[in-house]
Amino acid sequence: MNYFGLPEKETKQNIESLNVLLANFQVYYQNLRGLHWNIRGKRFFDLHVKFEELYNNAQLRIDEIAERVLTLGGTPLHCFEDYMAHNKLKVGKNISQDESAVELIIDSLTKLLVLERDLLIKTGDINDEGTNSMMSDLITEQEKDIWMMKAFLG
Template sequence: MTLNSIGLDTVKAKDLANDLNELLANFQLYYQNLRGIHWNIKGRDFFNLHVKFEELYDDANMKVDEIAERILTLGETPLHTFEDYVAKAKVPVGKNVSEDEKAVRLIVGSLTELLKIERAILDKAGDANDEGTNSMMSDFITEQEKTVWMMKAWLNESI
């Protein structure tokens, strides 16, 4: 086994970086969806949702940067073209979403996909003894589970 400069198995680090690139692609689509619904939301909940969607896209933008920097820390190159993002993403694309319930359901669907990817990365990071990636995924999961709960509460649905 060959270790990289931060003490991780190079093969496992490369594999984690590939998974993180998949997460990065999905986060980029999620971010773009949030921008679109922020811009296009209409209705009686406009003021509340407009602000909430901005909060969510600011957070997603920060996470995109953290994911890319983690990929670099692992010794790999983060994806950085829309072509790559679209090819790898599983997050649903929301086009021209302006109705409040559809917007919130898009967020829940997106977060559900992100959580699946993050949990898989969390498992691999633990096996690779990669505490940096492990901690990042744990933090992301905790925040996103809460957001799903809040969005489901807004929809008057249970988790």
């Protein structure tokens, strides 16, 4: 057991999964920055602001995930090479059309949910309430974001 009373082997595996989530969140964040910068069209003003809100929130989540890795005794991934090696998200390049941008967000959040639900199960199995609670909060937040993005698309 570690200093939190959690099994060391499973905690180490969860740290690795948190790092995969961290890497994917970094790609999601960068996609959002690109969407914010490159969005065009009649919905520019609404989406420009919304994408900024989303990337600011993603930046906070990145910090929380990295700090959880540190709390559990790991080292957070922190270079682009590592992020891309663990990335499962589509990289959005030169997306300026509103519906394509929103579809990328939905796709990214859907893939992040898969990683988070996996962690939710694993952390629940070892009673890692700190990580489990974080995953539960992320899932709730992102499900709402998906619902809102889908409502935007009609």
